[in-house]
Amino acid sequence: VARGRSTQEPGVTVSLWEWNWPSIARECTDVLGPAGYDGVQVAPPQNSLKRTALGNGSDTVLHPWWEVYQAVSYDLTSRMGTEAQFKKMVKACRKAGVKVYVDAVINHTTGQGSTSYGGVDYQPYTYAGTYDKGDFHAPSGECPSSDGGIQDFNAKAQVWNCNLVGLEDLRTGTDDVQAELAGYLNKLIRYGVSGFRVDAAKHMPQRDLDAIYARLNRTADGVRPYWVLEVLPGGPGVLRPEAYLRSGDVLGVDGARQMQQAFKSYTGTGNVGSLSSLEVFGPEAGLTPGAKTLSFVTNHDSERNRNDYLSSQDGPTFILANQWLLAQGYGSPQVYSSFTWEQADASPPARPDGRVTDTVCGQGWTCDHRNPGIVAMVGWHDYVGKAKRANFWSDDANVVAFSKGNRGWVALNNGAAAKQVRVQTGLPGGRYCDVVGGAPSAGACTGTVVTVGSTGFATVTVPAKGVVAITRASRR
Ligand code: LM2
Ligand code: CA
Known part of the structure; x- marks a missing residue:
């Protein structure tokens, strides 16, 4: 697919993951614009699962963060706010010179529950007005595993057509599903969104991603939307991040791992790290080309895996790693700020009904993108530009x-x-x-x-x- 030469590569962005829309609007105006951030990535804004009861065993959080990765419909009533608040937020951010990028959950719908933030109820493989059984791989007999789930992450027919952790896998190769998804993404573009982080892109064939992208309109800036694919490393051939470069940019997951290995601050390991080993960073170190990579020190998945990635919990080492990435200038660097958590399933600060409350930095929220040392390096990064x-x-x-x-x-x-x-x-x-x-x-x-x-x-x-x-x- 022709991505078009005019696709806009972001400059430095920040992921304000699971911040609610009014808080992001305020942050764009008060902090991100003045600090020189080029864009903000926001959590999945579509209607999602809203749990009504705890699951079994160790399940203690009624509204875990991951509810938003279970899509129910493409109305924009979510944990983070209403459709009106979303539109207002995009407007405010653009006015502040900050582009908005959306985490797009398009590979699957839900894997549990029956009620949603948008008030729409659903049953397995049946989402009134949006999808029915014929829109999913497993009920259509197109997933080759015994239980409808992905059992072998090296087998492309399973990785692409079976249910990822039980999440109902959409038949993204069909005209109907593609039209539905493109309708959703084009609505966001109409509201002023500049591009997408495609969730679980590894679980869609390149050709399906290309077909959906081809249906997207230009952004408010008159360019093709940014399209960065979440493709975790590993697997053979077509399943590798490199094999997705023909279809978009990719997340720099391996780079984040290398940064952790070099900075190595994880307490208890006894390691002091070796920053100098990152003298080589990029394709020579086995990473995807910078011009096609969204680079980061951590994100919402990796911050929960402290053995392999740095996180805000690493304190000064985490701040320094972000400063190093901004200095090095590999890829389009993304800073990450979200809620402070102790257990992996933790909810962001929320009302009893699950709706996320306004962000108060330092009170349940960690706002590393405001760190003066990081803000200074955003300025340095932009000032030196592409100089070698x-x-x-x-x-x-x-x-x-x-x-x-x-x-x-x-x-x-x-x-x-x-x-x-x-x-x-x-x-x-x-x-x-x-x-x-x-x-x-x-x-x-x-x-x-x-x-x-x-x-x-x-x-x-x-x-x-x-x-x-x-x-x-x-x-x-
Ligand atoms: C992603 N990228 O490919 C996201 O970055 C990642 O955070 C998402 O998983 C995943 N894909 C699906 O969008 C998270 C979380 C999972 C959670 C799912 C769906 O890491 O633990 O799964 O969201 O909410 C949860 C339960 C799991 C259950 C599943 C379906 O943890 O035990 O599977 O819901 O009910 C039986
Ligand atoms: Ca799939």
């Missing part, structure tokens, strides 16, 4: 430094102690203000001054778990 990395230096352990062309220079220290480095910055001689620990102000600096000699060398002390960054524009 140069002057790479490392101590072969946890301190790295590099420039981006001659636009800017940065040093990052994942070690436990401050470290003094003497390195080539690639910048003209002069006095520069560090933009992370401080900022330029009226001819002076509020933070550290970096003095670059006439040959481009500078001696700089990089704080523990810290960053020093300068740009051509921070020269005094």
Whole structure:
């Protein structure tokens, strides 16, 4: 399928996962726009399962976060708000210069329950006004496994046509289902949405994704919608993320794992990490090309898997990893901020009926995208643009430094102690203000001054778990 040359690649985005729509609207206006975020990714806005009773055994959360991944209809009444609130949010964000990207659940409907946030009731494979049995693989005899579920994640007929964890798998190859899904996505585009994170894209054949995409309209900006596919690594041939690059961008899952391995802060492992190993990051390290990748340190799935990924619970190491990704500039970096949780099934702060309450950062919510050190690096990332990395230096352990062309220079220290480095910055001689620990102000600096000699060398002390960054524009 022709994606069209004019597809808009996002700049730095933030996933405000399961924030309600009024809170996102406010955040766009008050924080994201002024901080220079290019876009916000929002949780699935379609009507979804709303549980009425606890399940068996260890089930203790009536409205777990994952209700929203069980689609019931494409009305936009959800845990996060009403259709009117959604429209208002998109409008407010666009006005603030922030594009909105939607997590699109299009591979399946529900796997349990019978009642929804939108008030529509349903029965297995029967969603009045939307789908009936003929719209699903399993009841149509098209799933080859014994119980209708995916048993073998390496067998494409199962991965594509059987039920993922019991979620009723849509016949996405049919005209009817494609029309229904495209109708939903085009409604979102009409409301001003700029693109989609396609949930469970690995569970749809490339040709189905292409057929749905081909039905989508241009966005309010006159370009083809952004289309990033969730394709977890692993499996043979057509099931690999690389095999989906012909159909869209992909999530940088392997990159997130490599960042965890390098930063390694998971308590109890005794590992201190080796940031310098990320000197090579991208296709040479087995990752998908940056121009086709949505990169991130964590997301709503990975933050629950602390053995393999970093999360906000890793504190300063997590912040530093985000700063490193912004500095490195691989892919379209996405920062992640959601609710604070202790158990894997936890609900976001919500009313008894499950509707998510307004976000209060620090009170049940973790707002890392507001961290001044991350915001500063969003600015640095955008200022250096696509300039090539140069002057790479490392101590072969946890301190790295590099420039981006001659636009800017940065040093990052994942070690436990401050470290003094003497390195080539690639910048003209002069006095520069560090933009992370401080900022330029009226001819002076509020933070550290970096003095670059006439040959481009500078001696700089990089704080523990810290960053020093300068740009051509921070020269005094
Ligand atoms: C995704 N990507 O492919 C999402 O990123 C991931 O968060 C979703 O799983 C998954 N696909 C389906 O959209 C989550 C969660 C699951 C949960 C599902 C559906 O990780 O645990 O499954 O959403 O809500 C839950 C129960 C599971 C049950 C299933 C169906 O945890 O035990 O399976 O509902 O009733 C019997
Ligand atoms: Ca499927």
